[in-house]
Amino acid sequence: MAGKGILHFDGASKGNPGKAGAGAVLMTEDGRVVSRIHEGLGVATNNVAEYRALTLGLKQAIDHGFESIKxxxxxxxxxxxVNGVWQTKxxxxxxxxxxVRQLxxxxDSFEISHVRRPTKRTLEADRQANNGIKLESGAVSEERGDI
Structure with missing residues (x-):
């Protein structure tokens, strides 16, 4: 599936660190859901869960052949x-x-933006991350979308 995609990601941790999950929602540019995916992370911090959610979603976008991703x-x-605004110590x-930078x-085109909660799409990514908490560490579950 060549073209432009949109990715929403979120990580969740019950405790910090605590049982954690990663979630992502991949869509076409016109908003059709391609994939909802979540992963169990075992015990991790919320920041690790956020990064793992982004990695999970980016791999999905690449696997689906997207050439441009927002x-x-x-x-x-x-x-x-990721944007290089803050140092990673x-x-x-x-x-x-x-x-993430390697992925x-x-x-061809990659753009990442911070969004404030809640929006419809951040809520869906959050739901996926919380579903990930229920999975064993390393287990991944994917739900195909509208297309």
């Missing part, structure tokens, strides 16, 4: 670190940020 998330830390965060090299 990404939206409610984690200002993640969006600003923590080694684990640095590695997660570098993984975005697989698309």
């Amino acid at each position: 990404v939206y998330g409610d984690s200002q830390l993640v969006t600003d670190q 923590n080694q684990n965060m640095k590695e997660l940020c570098n993984e 975005k090299e697989n698309v």
Whole structure:
């Protein structure tokens, strides 16, 4: 599926650190849902869950052949670190940020923006992240969308 995609991501952690999940919603430019996906992370911090959600969604976008992707998330830390606005000092965060930067090299156009909660799409990504909490660590569940 070549073309432009939209990705909403969110991470959740019950406790910080605590049982965590990652969630993402991938859509076409006109808003049709391609995929809703979530992953169980075991015990992790909320920041790790946010990065893992972004990584999960980006891999989906690449697998679906999107050439251009606009990404939206409610984690200002993640969006600003990926955009290079904030430094990444923590080694684990640095590695997660570098993984995202490597993944975005697989698309022609990549744009990431911070959005405030709640919006319809951030709520759906949040729902996916909370579903991820219920999964075992490393388990991934995907629901195909409208197309």
